[in-house]
Amino acid sequence: MKFIISLLVFSATFACAGLFPRSDQTVDKIVTEIHQSQMTYKNLAELVNQIGARVSGSAQAEQAVGWMKAKMESLGLEQVRLQPCQVPQWDRGSSEHATLTLADGTKVSLAVTALGGSVGTGKKPVEAEVVQVHSFSELERLGNQVKGKIVFFNQPLDATLEDQFEAYSRVVGLRVGGASKAAKQGAVATLLRSLSSLPDDDHPHTGIMHYENFVNKIPSAALSTHAANLLSNALTAQGKVKVKLELSAGPVRTVTSHNVMGEITGSTYPNEVFLIGGHLDSWDLGRGAHDDGAGLMQSLEVLRAFKVLGIRPKRTVRLVAFMTEEFGGIGAEAYAKEALASGDRFIGALESDRGGFKPLGFSVHARPEVLKQIQSWAPYFVATQTPLVKEAPDGGTDTERFGQAGVPEFELLPTSTHYFDLHHSALDQLSAVNPAEVSEGAAAMAVFVYLATENGFH
Numbered sequence: 001m002k003f004i005i006s007l008l009v010f011s012a013t014f015a016c017a018g019l020f021p022r023s024d025q026t027v028d029k030i031v032t033e034i035h036q037s038q039m040t041y042k043n044l045a046e047l048v049n050q051i052g053a054r055v056s057g058s059a060q061a062e063q064a065v066g067w068m069k070a071k072m073e074s075l076g077l078e079q080v081r082l083q084p085c086q087v088p089q090w091d092r093g094s095s096e097h098a099t100l101t102l103a104d105g106t107k108v109s110l111a112v113t114a115l116g117g118s119v120g121t122g123k124k125p126v127e128a129e130v131v132q133v134h135s136f137s138e139l140e141r142l143g144n145q146v147k148g149k150i151v152f153f154n155q156p157l158d159a160t161l162e163d164q165f166e167a168y169s170r171v172v173g174l175r176v177g178g179a180s181k182a183a184k185q186g187a188v189a190t191l192l193r194s195l196s197s198l199p200d201d202d203h204p205h206t207g208i209m210h211y212e213n214f215v216n217k218i219p220s221a222a223l224s225t226h227a228a229n230l231l232s233n234a235l236t237a238q239g240k241v242k243v244k245l246e247l248s249a250g251p252v253r254t255v256t257s258h259n260v261m262g263e264i265t266g267s268t269y270p271n272e273v274f275l276i277g278g279h280l281d282s283w284d285l286g287r288g289a290h291d292d293g294a295g296l297m298q299s300l301e302v303l304r305a306f307k308v309l310g311i312r313p314k315r316t317v318r319l320v321a322f323m324t325e326e327f328g329g330i331g332a333e334a335y336a337k338e339a340l341a342s343g344d345r346f347i348g349a350l351e352s353d354r355g356g357f358k359p360l361g362f363s364v365h366a367r368p369e370v371l372k373q374i375q376s377w378a379p380y381f382v383a384t385q386t387p388l389v390k391e392a393p394d395g396g397t398d399t400e401r402f403g404q405a406g407v408p409e410f411e412l413l414p415t416s417t418h419y420f421d422l423h424h425s426a427l428d429q430l431s432a433v434n435p436a437e438v439s440e441g442a443a444a445m446a447v448f449v450y451l452a453t454e455n456g457f458h
Contacts, residue, residue: 024380026311030450031383031443033305040442041435043071044297044356048287048430055284056324057089057255064280068260068296068321075304077262077319085334087257087324090117092206092284093248097125098191098223100231101242108234110227113204113285114249115175115192116327117211118220125246126150126189126219132235136174136181147186150243153178154193154232156225157420164197164416165354168423171195172207179220180212189219189245193228197420202226205425206283208327219247259331263318264306266453272315274453275339275349275407276302276445279325279332279398286428290419294356294438296321298412301442302449313453315347322398325353329397336401348452349403350410351396352445356438357414361388362448365395366408370457377451384444388413408457410448412441 034040047067054061065082072080098112114120132152133139139151153174157167175192182190194205204224211217223231234241260280266272278295282288299319306313323331339346350362361381364371374389381387394400395409403409414437422428 027380027383027447027450029309030305030446033309034301034443034446035439038435038439039304040297040301040439041433043300044289044293044433044438045430047293047297048289052287053284054280054282054288056087056281056327057253057257061257061281061323065258065260065323068280071300072260072262072319075307077303078265080262082258082260083335083338084256084258085323085331086254087330088117088327089253089255091250093120093250095246095248096221097246098221098227099244100234101244102234103238103241108230110231110243111202111204111224112191112221112227112245113206114247115209115220115222116206116283117209117252118179118247118249119217119251120247120249121219121245125244127242127244128188130191130231130235130241130243132232139181139185143185146182149187150189150191150245151178151182151187152191152231154228156193156199157195157197159197159199164420168195168420175207175222176209179209179218180215183216183218187218191243191245192220192222194222194225194425195420195423196225196425197418198225200226200229203425203427205423206285207424219245221245221247257323257331259323259335260321261318262303263316264303264312266315267312268314270316271344272456273318273344273346274315274449275318275320275346275399275402276449277320277322277398278352279323280321281324281326283326283424285424285426286422287430288428289430289433290355290428291423292325292353294433294441295352295354295412298352298356298438298442298445302446305446311450313450315453315456317449317453325397332398333401340402340405346402346407347456348408348410349395349399350412350445350448351399352412352441353396353398354412354416355414355419356433356441357419358437359384359386359412359414359441359444361386361390361413363390363392363395363411363413364408365392365403366457370408373458380447380451381444384440384447386444412445414441
């Protein structure tokens with residue numbers, strides 16, 4: 001996921017009269033249809049309840065591919081198809097345990113989960129003294145002192161930041177690269193304080209990690225923030241403690257999966273394409289309701305509402321359900337390679353992958369002229385109550401390759417206050433999604449897409 005800087009505010013003072021060939025009534029109809037139907041939430045519930053978690057390369061992920069294709073076909077979308085792509089398959093197995101041994105011999109169980117792509121501990125658990133660090137620079141200063149030990153990365157998200165995605169961006173490198181950096185100094189495993197905004201919660205959060213080439217692969221796991229607090233307090237009080245870690249995670253394999261796509265072909269400029277979407281895969285601890293079931297169903301709802309209302313936009317709206325975002329955006333890379341080499345001209349790409357919470361507005365990674373044009377749409381967003389726009393240095397994970405090719409990128413921006421409470425954890429369930437809020441996000445996206453496809457970008 002990508003992270004955003006510098007806040008701008010839509011100005012309602014821009015004149016809009018005569019800009020659009022259809023009146024405000026069309027916008028009102030779009031918003032009313034999406035709110036009254038509640039189909040964003042209903043489709044999300046169907047996906048989550050029928051299939052559940054959709055981890056890359058799993059049988060459930062392929063069930064979701066079939067479900068998504070059938071859903072697009074049932075809505076009467078055009079050019080519905082699957083695009084094969086080679087994706088990683090990884091299974092955490094059935095055994096994940098961490099036990100803290102205090103100086104007096106007392107044993108304390110710690111809530112733990114393997115990070116995505118981690119190796120297991122093998123035939124017997126890894127048991128070693130723990131060294132606590134808060135950054136890579138602190139790890140480097142310790143040098144050989146970490147040899148034969150378990151490195152514990154204990155850096156919480158900064159709760160003072162209004163944008164919790166910025167807080168996440170500052171520490172996610174510890175999760176992604178921590179194992180190899182520790183292994184270079186002789187560590188035997190790593191533990192990570194979960195990247196959660198809850199300060200004392202007992203649900204560990206997973207997420208992708210990477211091994212560097214030619215570096216020893218050591219087990220890498222995340223502790224719940226509650227378990228991290230227990231371990232940190234024990235180290236402070238006693239100086240030396242041991243942890244026994246057992247992970248049954250298997251090796252990463254490569255299998256075939258699919259992106260799913262469908263569209264409404266433009267009435268006037270069919271070769272000008274506005275891309276929308278989210279990712280179909282999820283992590284396995286929860287059910288991927290917010291990440292990214294909500295975003296994908298919001299994207300689907302844009303096209304469903306257009307079909308129900310008989311709106312055929314001037315430019316093509318293409319929906320892509322991307323596979324394997326959680327393991328590095330592999331499906332997005334495969335799609336971009338094909339799409340950018342086609343004869344289509346992409347005028348913009350809008351992604352929703354920040355949860356189904358109350359929407360605030362949109363991020364914009366585009367030319368200043370595009371930003372100014374979107375600012376002029378402010379009165380049209382009164383109905384969706386999404387007045388904010390942020391200027392962004394890049395776009396979403398699944399659309400960034402289009403941005404690199406010069407295509408304007410946009411993201412739906414919901415409030416981020418509680419997203420990392422549940423991100424990549426067992427808490428990411430349908431019960432955490434508010435039906436009205438996820439529908440509000442879909443309505444905002446639909447209005448944005450309608451305006452973009454009617455007018456293009458100057």
